[in-house]
Amino acid sequence: MADVEMKDAKSKSDAKDDIATPPLSPVSEIKSNVTLIERAVSTLEPRFTIRVLRSLTALRKRLDDKALCDAISEIYPQDSQVRSSLLSWLPASPTQDESMEVDPSPSPKTPSETVPETEIYFRLLILHHLLASPSTYSEAINLANETVQKIQSLNRRSLDPIAARVWFALERAYELGGELSDARHLFLAAQRTASLRHDDETQASLINRLLRSYLHYSLYDQADKLISKTNFPTSAPNSQYARYHYYLGRIKAVQLDYTAAHTNLQQAIRRAPAPKLAPGFYQAVHKLFVVVELLMGDIPERSLFRHPVLEKALRGYFDIVKGELPVSYSVRTGSLSQFQTTLSAHAVSFESDRTYSLVARLRQNVIKTGIRRLSLSYSRISLRDICVKLHLDSEEDAEYIVGKAIRDGVIEGRIVHEKGWMECGGQKTGYGPEVSEMFSRRIGYCLELHNQSVKAMRYPLNAHRKDIVDAEGAREREKELAKGIQKGEIDEEDAMGGDF
Amino acid sequence: MSSSKLHPLYKQLLRAFTSRPSDLKTSGRLLAELKVVLIETGLIFPQTDYSTQDLVIAREILEIGAFWSIRTKAMPSFDRYFSQLQTFYNDYSSILPHSEREFPIRGLNLIRLLIQNRIADFHTTLESLPLPADELIANPFIRHPVNLERWLMEGSYSKVWNAREEAPAEEYKFFVDSLMGTIRNEIASCEEAAYESLPLKDAATLLFFRSQSEVLDFAKQRGWLIDLTRGVITFTQKGEEKLEIPKEKLIANNLAYARELEQIV
Numbered sequence: 001m002a003d004v005e006m007k008d009a010k011s012k013s014d015a016k017d018d019i020a021t022p023p024l025s026p027v028s029e030i031k032s033n034v035t036l037i038e039r040a041v042s043t044l045e046p047r048f049t050i051r052v053l054r055s056l057t058a059l060r061k062r063l064d065d066k067a068l069c070d071a072i073s074e075i076y077p078q079d080s081q082v083r084s085s086l087l088s089w090l091p092a093s094p095t096q097d098e099s100m101e102v103d104p105s106p107s108p109k110t111p112s113e114t115v116p117e118t119e120i121y122f123r124l125l126i127l128h129h130l131l132a133s134p135s136t137y138s139e140a141i142n143l144a145n146e147t148v149q150k151i152q153s154l155n156r157r158s159l160d161p162i163a164a165r166v167w168f169a170l171e172r173a174y175e176l177g178g179e180l181s182d183a184r185h186l187f188l189a190a191q192r193t194a195s196l197r198h199d200d201e202t203q204a205s206l207i208n209r210l211l212r213s214y215l216h217y218s219l220y221d222q223a224d225k226l227i228s229k230t231n232f233p234t235s236a237p238n239s240q241y242a243r244y245h246y247y248l249g250r251i252k253a254v255q256l257d258y259t260a261a262h263t264n265l266q267q268a269i270r271r272a273p274a275p276k277l278a279p280g281f282y283q284a285v286h287k288l289f290v291v292v293e294l295l296m297g298d299i300p301e302r303s304l305f306r307h308p309v310l311e312k313a314l315r316g317y318f319d320i321v322k323g324e325l326p327v328s329y330s331v332r333t334g335s336l337s338q339f340q341t342t343l344s345a346h347a348v349s350f351e352s353d354r355t356y357s358l359v360a361r362l363r364q365n366v367i368k369t370g371i372r373r374l375s376l377s378y379s380r381i382s383l384r385d386i387c388v389k390l391h392l393d394s395e396e397d398a399e400y401i402v403g404k405a406i407r408d409g410v411i412e413g414r415i416v417h418e419k420g421w422m423e424c425g426g427q428k429t430g431y432g433p434e435v436s437e438m439f440s441r442r443i444g445y446c447l448e449l450h451n452q453s454v455k456a457m458r459y460p461l462n463a464h465r466k467d468i469v470d471a472e473g474a475r476e477r478e479k480e481l482a483k484g485i486q487k488g489e490i491d492e493e494d495a496m497g498g499d500f
Numbered sequence: 501m502s503s504s505k506l507h508p509l510y511k512q513l514l515r516a517f518t519s520r521p522s523d524l525k526t527s528g529r530l531l532a533e534l535k536v537v538l539i540e541t542g543l544i545f546p547q548t549d550y551s552t553q554d555l556v557i558a559r560e561i562l563e564i565g566a567f568w569s570i571r572t573k574a575m576p577s578f579d580r581y582f583s584q585l586q587t588f589y590n591d592y593s594s595i596l597p598h599s600e601r602e603f604p605i606r607g608l609n610l611i612r613l614l615i616q617n618r619i620a621d622f623h624t625t626l627e628s629l630p631l632p633a634d635e636l637i638a639n640p641f642i643r644h645p646v647n648l649e650r651w652l653m654e655g656s657y658s659k660v661w662n663a664r665e666e667a668p669a670e671e672y673k674f675f676v677d678s679l680m681g682t683i684r685n686e687i688a689s690c691e692e693a694a695y696e697s698l699p700l701k702d703a704a705t706l707l708f709f710r711s712q713s714e715v716l717d718f719a720k721q722r723g724w725l726i727d728l729t730r731g732v733i734t735f736t737q738k739g740e741e742k743l744e745i746p747k748e749k750l751i752a753n754n755l756a757y758a759r760e761l762e763q764i765v
Contacts, residue, residue, distance in 0.1 A: 220624040254627050255620040357627060364654045397656045399706075403690035404655030415694045417702055433746050440753045447760045 026067040027074070029059060030125070034075055034118050041115045041158045047458075049161045050237075052121070056165065060128045065090050068129060072122060082119050089126050089143055116154050120162050123147045127169040137177045144170035148186070152193060164205035164240075171209045184213050195230075204236030204244070211247040218354075220254050227251070242271035246285050253288065253358060258296045265289045275309040283313040284353075290317045291358045297369050316346035367392075368410055371402060375411035375424040382421045395420070506537050510557055513564060528572065531565050555596055559588040563601045570608060570671045582609050590630075604669045607641035614649055615678050622649060640668040648679075655690070657683050661708050680708070688722055692735050700731045 033052045040048035068090055076083035123143065130140035148170060151163045167190070174183040187209050194203040207230055214223035232244055245268035252261035268285050275282040286304070293300045304310060305318045319342045343350075343359060350356040370390045374381060387398040402422050405411050413424040513530040538558055562585045569577035582605065589602055606629065613622040622645075629642065637643055644667065651659045660683055664676045684707055691698060691706065698706075704715045719726055725734045 218628040220627055224624070254623050256623060257620070357623075364650060367654055393656075394658070396658050400657045400687065400690070401655035403687070403694040407690045407693040413694075414696060417695060417698055433744075436746075436750060436753075443757060447757075450764060451760075 026059065026062045026064075027071045029055070030067070030071040031074065033059075034121070037117050037121055038115055041117055044158070046158070046161055049117070049158070053161055053165055056124075056128070059125075060132075063125060063129045063132075065129075068122075068126060075118065075122075086119070086122050086126065089123075089130070089139065115158075116156065117159055117162060120147065120151060120159060120166065123150075124162060124166055124169060127166070127173070131169065131172055131176060134176070137173060140169075140173040141177050144173045145186075148190070152190070155197065157199070160199050160201045163199070164201040167202060167205045167209060171212070180213055180216055184210065187213065191230075200233035200235045201237070201240075204233050204240040207232060208240055208243045208247065211244070215247060215250060220251055223247070223251055224255070238271045239273070242268045242273075242281070245271065246281075246288075249285075249288060249292070253292050253295070258292055261292045262289075262296060265292060275307070279309045282309055286310050286314060287317060287353050287355060288358075290314060291355050291362075294362055295358065295365055297365060297372070316342075316349050319346065367401065368405060371405045372410055375413055375422075378424060380421055380423050383415075384420070386422065506534070506541065506554070506557065509534050509537060510561060513561065527564070527568050531561070531568060534561050535565075552596060555588070555592060556599075559585065559596065559599060560601075562588070563599065563605060566605050566608070567601075567671055570674050573674065575612065578608075578612065603639055603641040604671065607645055607668070608671055608675070610642070610645035611648065611672065611675050611679070614645060614652065615675060615682050617682065619649070619653075644668050644672065652683070652686070657687055684708070684718070688718070692722075692724075695735060697732050697734045700726070700733060703733055 033055065036048045036052050040046060040052075069087065072083055072086050076086075124147075127140055127143055127147070130136040130143065144166065147166050151159060151166060167187075170186070171180070171183060174180050187206050191203065191206040191210065193199075194206055207226070210226055211223050214220070214226065227248065232241075236244070245264045249261045249264035249268060252258070252264060265285055265288055269282075269289065272278060272281055272285065290300045290304070305314050347356065350359050367390055371386070374386060374389065383395050383398045383402070386392070386402065387395050390398070392398050392401065399415065399417075402411075402415060406413060406415070411424065413422055415422050509530060513527060513534060538561065541554075562581050566578055566581040566585065569575070569581060585605065588596065589599075589606075606625075610622060610625060613619075613625060626642075626646070637646070644663075648660055648663065651657070651663075660679070664679065665673075667673050667676070687707055691703070700712060700715060703719075704710075704712060707715065707718065709715045709718065716726065719733060726732075727734065
């Protein structure tokens, strides 16, 4: 039932799309993309391929069987093997009855000028199309496996960006098919191959696939080991980087390394696409980010919770913040119990976000933040008062807790046991080696930014030839000049003056 | 096949281990023999198909091994048994019937991580438990270590002290002594940082010692100064760190800036 409905809805939206955007039908867009890919291969410029792949998300939603069939028939000649093997993945259209024969190992000897990249691109499109409806998931898995084998046997560097996307589609196919863990050994093997071939794009994509698969099954240990054993390629595209940082942030947060988690999540947010384009990712990162920020003892900005994309998703977290605010600012009564009620009220949503245990850890942070605030506002406070203000069970507990806070460097101060109070140490002055460290970190960041932007500049091929010619000409002229001076024809002073 | 040896040996082990008081010596000998049998039959890292019954027996042998190592206080051996059991708990969870010893053993592993102060490992292990988060609190074997960890992190050491007898399984008590050792060291390091001096009597209560001589021994270990006539412990002060300008680092930084600027201009 659901299936039929979905298809109906899809065809409707397709029809609407056709009316709404007459300038570029999917078929013509695919065709122009194919020319771009061919240009990319002939000029060795991966950026054309990347441009094609950028339009994939938008194109994906408008694909249907007919558009794909038409595009394939127009690109490939009638007798091409690739054509029949591609068409075999689509539901039979009345004109192509003979193409139903599946050719499991077609040798891609295209008679015309089409490159294998084009074929893989078509396979990628078909894959995304198959993934759009649940009834074709198993087909999608088969197609993905076959495509991946093909890519590996072709071993072409110009194929890498497309290959990375194919791996993504493979993962998606396995996940929707419900057997994500079955794909893990495939990823591991491919990751080894990719790193041997210095295939950075595929490698980046595969590392993310693996991390996702590990984290999906809560295998943090394995994920951590994978990270320590692999180098994430620095040339990876932003979208992969954003994912990688997000996974890294997750792992670090579980391992209590909140500072590292915070930096990684911040990077993920910065590298993520605009919130309106990819709201899911944006929300997921922010959920974790808010929790980590709270765990570090900071309060996230209120404006974050009013962001149109985030407002709904972060509601539970906002309640936690509201619950904690009183504790950290004025240590008002009852907030710990309020924290507990919020926690149980939103347990289900935290559970599905997989942040429950992280949020539960906040409890001890509430106490720690409380002590820090107390130590800032009092120069001397009795243990009993601490006990009352923080709702601790006994003075004895308070003494231990304060002692631990002093040792962990949360506060500066000492306990005077005989008198039963805590003396808070004076604040450090703002000048010291830390300042220069801070400066050097910021300067380093600016320099890094400059260097990165220099690296990101593109130069057209062979443009430097012109400079060489120019330089040679200049040298010639100089030689003549020198000769002239030697002969005494030109006065040296004159020459100098002329130059200036 | 040597699996014919497996069953009688397993029965002997079960008898030796479940008898009261359990016969640790015989169990140890039988475990060593059984391990060889398990390796010979390939059951220790099962890769091909085995009958469910054999797998259950293999799992049970390893579980007994884990308990046995705790009773004989052999931590490295427990570690080994536990990692061998991982295969059975994680990869075979859909095939094998649930073992009632699984959660006690997982809980014991958590406590072990806690005692060795491997907090990051503790949390990753906790996160990978096959339980939804709110059931973690409901399961008595897991709740115990989770609570201990929370109190330890908060610094509520007295709660840990009071909970030491509330162990959900007999084996948990074997950890009490080492747990107390961990707590005392934690408290001691806190005291060193937080106090200038402390009366002996109060130190004893803070550290959960019953007699003064125990405090004296402990103080000697940590190198505290004791004034017996006044009955006061003085903690050696770490001298105020002098503010020193890190010259070399500054020079290196400045040189690096100069080089980068050169490149830009």
